[in-house]
Amino acid sequence: MNAATRTGAQAIIDGLQQQGVEYVFGYPGGANMPIFDALLDSSLKLILVRHEQGATHMADGYARASGKPGVVFVTSGPGATNAITGIMTAQMESAPLVVICGQTVVGNLGLDAFQEADVSGVSYPVVKHSYLIRDANDTPRIMREAFFLAETGRPGPVLIDMPKDIALAPVTLDSGGEMHLPGYTIPTHGDSDQIATVAQCLHEAKRPLLLVGHGALISDAGKAVRHLAERMQIPVTTTLLGKGAFPETHDLSLGMLGMHGTVYANKAVMNCDLIMSIGSRWDDRIIGKADEFCDGAVKIHIDIDATEFNKLITVDYCIHGDARLVVEELNTMLQPGDTKAWLAEVAKFKRQFPLTFKKKGGLKAQSVLYELDQLVGGDAVFTTDVGQHQMWAAQFCRTTERNHWISSGGAGTMGFGFPAAIGAQLAFPGKTVIAVVGDGGFQRTMAELPTAAVNKLPVKVLIINNSYLGMVRQWQNIFFDNRLSGVKLEGNPDFVKLAEACGGKGLRIKRNADIKRVLQQALDYNDGPCVIDAEVEKEDNVFPMIPSGEPYSSMLLENPRTKMAQPRGST
Amino acid sequence: MSREDLHSISLLVNNKPGVLIRISLVFARRGYNIDSLVVSPAHNRQFSRMSITASGDPDTLVLILGQLNKLVDVIHATDHTGDVVVQRELALIKVDCTAERRTEVLQISEHFKCQSVDISDTTVLLEATGNSDKLDALELMLEKHGIVEIVRSGKLVMARGASAT
Numbered sequence: 001m002n003a004a005t006r007t008g009a010q011a012i013i014d015g016l017q018q019q020g021v022e023y024v025f026g027y028p029g030g031a032n033m034p035i036f037d038a039l040l041d042s043s044l045k046l047i048l049v050r051h052e053q054g055a056t057h058m059a060d061g062y063a064r065a066s067g068k069p070g071v072v073f074v075t076s077g078p079g080a081t082n083a084i085t086g087i088m089t090a091q092m093e094s095a096p097l098v099v100i101c102g103q104t105v106v107g108n109l110g111l112d113a114f115q116e117a118d119v120s121g122v123s124y125p126v127v128k129h130s131y132l133i134r135d136a137n138d139t140p141r142i143m144r145e146a147f148f149l150a151e152t153g154r155p156g157p158v159l160i161d162m163p164k165d166i167a168l169a170p171v172t173l174d175s176g177g178e179m180h181l182p183g184y185t186i187p188t189h190g191d192s193d194q195i196a197t198v199a200q201c202l203h204e205a206k207r208p209l210l211l212v213g214h215g216a217l218i219s220d221a222g223k224a225v226r227h228l229a230e231r232m233q234i235p236v237t238t239t240l241l242g243k244g245a246f247p248e249t250h251d252l253s254l255g256m257l258g259m260h261g262t263v264y265a266n267k268a269v270m271n272c273d274l275i276m277s278i279g280s281r282w283d284d285r286i287i288g289k290a291d292e293f294c295d296g297a298v299k300i301h302i303d304i305d306a307t308e309f310n311k312l313i314t315v316d317y318c319i320h321g322d323a324r325l326v327v328e329e330l331n332t333m334l335q336p337g338d339t340k341a342w343l344a345e346v347a348k349f350k351r352q353f354p355l356t357f358k359k360k361g362g363l364k365a366q367s368v369l370y371e372l373d374q375l376v377g378g379d380a381v382f383t384t385d386v387g388q389h390q391m392w393a394a395q396f397c398r399t400t401e402r403n404h405w406i407s408s409g410g411a412g413t414m415g416f417g418f419p420a421a422i423g424a425q426l427a428f429p430g431k432t433v434i435a436v437v438g439d440g441g442f443q444r445t446m447a448e449l450p451t452a453a454v455n456k457l458p459v460k461v462l463i464i465n466n467s468y469l470g471m472v473r474q475w476q477n478i479f480f481d482n483r484l485s486g487v488k489l490e491g492n493p494d495f496v497k498l499a500e501a502c503g504g505k506g507l508r509i510k511r512n513a514d515i516k517r518v519l520q521q522a523l524d525y526n527d528g529p530c531v532i533d534a535e536v537e538k539e540d541n542v543f544p545m546i547p548s549g550e551p552y553s554s555m556l557l558e559n560p561r562t563k564m565a566q567p568r569g570s571t
Numbered sequence: 572m573s574r575e576d577l578h579s580i581s582l583l584v585n586n587k588p589g590v591l592i593r594i595s596l597v598f599a600r601r602g603y604n605i606d607s608l609v610v611s612p613a614h615n616r617q618f619s620r621m622s623i624t625a626s627g628d629p630d631t632l633v634l635i636l637g638q639l640n641k642l643v644d645v646i647h648a649t650d651h652t653g654d655v656v657v658q659r660e661l662a663l664i665k666v667d668c669t670a671e672r673r674t675e676v677l678q679i680s681e682h683f684k685c686q687s688v689d690i691s692d693t694t695v696l697l698e699a700t701g702n703s704d705k706l707d708a709l710e711l712m713l714e715k716h717g718i719v720e721i722v723r724s725g726k727l728v729m730a731r732g733a734s735a736t
Contacts, residue, residue: 124593125600129643132589149643182618183585183646307637 008136009034009167012100012160013042015143015177021071023047023062023426025055029075030115032102034167036073047426047455050447052079054419056086057445060095061383061420064406065427067220069096069150076102077115080161081122085413088126090157092410093241094214096150097157105165106134120161128156136169140177148179153186154305155218187304189329190321198276198300198317199333205274205298207342208234211257211286214241214409215279215304221324222246222402225278228327232337235346237265239280240394243405248398249378254346255355255398258286259546260391263353263557266544268346269294270552276300277315279323281308283410284548284569292551302326353557355395363512365389365464365536369396369436371515372462375523380404380432383420385441386412387471389464391542393436415444421459422452432460432523439465439492446498452529453503460522461531463495466538474541478556478564499531509534577606578632579658579728581736582621582639583646586612590644594621597638603627607660607725618646620736624703624726655731658702661724663688664710667717668695676716683709694719 006014012035016024025047028036039046049055052074059070070090074083080101090097104113120132129149131142139162146158202208216225222245229236229252236246237257248255254265269275275294279302280286287293290313299315301308302323309318319326357366369392378400384390384407399405406424408416421435442463452459464470473487496506505525509518509532522530545556548569584590591610598605607624625632632650639648664685668676673695680687680697683705689696699709703726710721730736 120589121592124589125596130589181643184643305641307634307641309637311634 005170005172007034007038007167008133008139008162008169008171009038011136011139011171012143012162012167013038013044015140016044016071017042019069019143019147021069024071024073025049025058025062025423026073027052027055027075027079028073029079029102031076031104031164032073032079032100032162032167034164035100035102035162039073047422047451049419049451051445052082053085053415054445054448054451056083056090056097056099057413057416057419058423058448059097060086060090060093060416061406061423062427063090063095063097063423064093064420065381065403065424067403069098069147070423072097072099074099074101075115076104076119077117079115080119081117084122084126087123087157087159089408089411089413089416091126091128093408094155094218095157096155098146098150099157099159101159101161102167103132103161103163106163107165109163120159123159126157127159130159130161132161133163133166136166136171137173137175139166139171141175141179144177145179145181148181149184154215187306187321188325190302190319190326192329194317194319195326195329196333198319199330201274201298201300201317202232202234202276202334203337206339207272207345208232208274208276208337208339209268209272210234210236211239211275211277211280212236212242212245213239213277213280216242216245216323217279217402219279219304219323219325220402221278221327224324224327224331226250227331228334231331232334233339233343234337235268235343237261237268239283239286239409240407241405241409242280243394243399244402245279247400249400256394259288259548260395260542260544262355262395263544263555264346264349266546266552266555267349267353271345272297274298274300276302278302278327279304281305281311282313284312287313288546289549289551289568362537363509363515363535365392365466365534365540366396367512368462368464368509368515368519368534368536369393372434372519373397375516375519376432376434378404380434381406381421381424381428383407383417383424383433383435385414385417385437387414387438387441387469388466388474388540388542389436389438389470392464397436414438414441416441418442418459418461419445419448421461422448422455422457425457425459433458434460434462436462436464438470439463439467439495440469440489442495443492449499449502449504449529449531456528458526459529461529463531463533464536465492465495465533466536466540467492468538471542473539477539477541478560479547479566481563495531495533499529502529504529504531506530507532576626576628577652578625578627578629579651579656579726580623580625580636580639580648581651581728582623582648583613584619584621585644585646586617586619587644590619593642593644594639597635597642598625601627601631601635603631603635607723609725609727622726622728649736651728651730657729657731659700659727660703660706662699662706662709663722664697664699664713665719665721666695666697666713667693667719669693672716676713679709679712683712685709
């Protein structure tokens, strides 16, 4: 090999640099040592994690905060399978990841070699695409394709399995990385005739509603959506992942809809005569009982992914295209609307059913999150896990800007929030980044505390600590006659001491009187991670609540007095 | 399961390892059973042709076709159920047949334009080509003589005229 010839591993690193990658989240092992070796000669910064799940969630948080793909290096076998949860999460949440796995040498593939797993095979159901490189010469092309696939169209994770001998082999025939993707097309503009038909529907509607999802954020459609809403005077509700696509402080905002959405958003859903989804997939958390959802209303669906059309509910009009381009074109066809009567009705819902909670008793999660929202005033990036804390944070921490809300929605992955916050902090170095987590979820990935500490990342971790797996307890409470099974988290560590032991700061909130002072103290601490252990009331439930698979009319506003039947939905 | 629930799907896909698994996963995940599957290299060897017969409800099929077309390795996937297509299948059928019954079996064979490709003291091996309904009918006729083994190729489909498959 002459000095100018590079190896497969070097081609990987070159590919990353060509893509402008800044950070790599990774963990070495036997099979990816050539890649880690090549990394030394590059300008890429390695964030050495403590567990591969953490690496994928960090890359996901980084990707969703920055809008650029997150890059992960893991080794073969268990290293790669540990990453699968994070890859599945990115797939469900449409986050662009490029995950590069070490693999045993080609001659050992399929022979149960040490740390060998069929990782590309394992990945098939949870990736946008995956590669097993069998010829070093393919590396430059595959690197380009991987990034292109990850970030275009509906984004998602792409996995590259790199056998060790291929990583060490010379790249002799450099094709210049020309892509070859004959089966891949990216929708852009929607069909103009259909957009015109939809414009007509919007003009005719008396009680229109916009349902804005993650797709609107990915395509940066926020400005166009706001223009549409303001010009036509249409109220806007967002999905959990759509938070930030429309400012939640805006008069036309109804906050989040669905299972734990605001009553006024859900009442608007029940009473609208037209609902237009912009980059939302009408998932089961949103629609409840599919055949009764918005019964009688005109349903319009704008999506870049045609497989989302008519999946759970049947709509009247589909527009296949990029949310921003479609809404911008739609905006050119619209005249100001008169929806005064409808807005008055919606305003009445807001007055009648404000988002509230009982302030009596001990420390409430809602109080802590409400005060946090007041303190940061929208100028913070929130990440969450899944469960009660997530729903309370979604309700009380208002999002006003794009990419300032990063949550595990469709995947519902415990342990996502904290590592995602580390990634988001790297993407937004000057910003306040707050992971709102539960005591259960935090223990999945708290091993990353030293990762945050050693990189001096001032991530705040607010633990809504009720010593329970709260959402499961809530369901057992409401639907299983309060027969609590496997939900009490006994023996939780002292999170304050844990934070200190890992080189961070630990603070505790026990009483209402502590909230503001302690939160302010945490916000002022910038030398490393700060864990705030909020010991909240143990047995509080999240409301409003539409039991899964049930119609909107069965929305609960407080604990039911009588025993409830099992809901029809799965979880 | 009714006949309407059988679908003929043709795909043009990248000709490389792993593609078939990705495709079969799409069917399996939605509870569709693949009844027959034929794969061969396309005219351009970079690609393969697949003809799949699968059974399940039509609404799900629409979702499955969408998911298939979304796969990066799938150039296109089309449902040909109800389309004007040329459809062919080949079957090898080994019939339990002693010398006394040979004439009767060969009569059936002639009627269905089969080739008898092997004969032994106790068996006759027939090769039949045609659309799948014809092969079903042949199978039914030979059943009473006793079918020892049957291997069917699975359905091949090609669009008529100038339209692409």
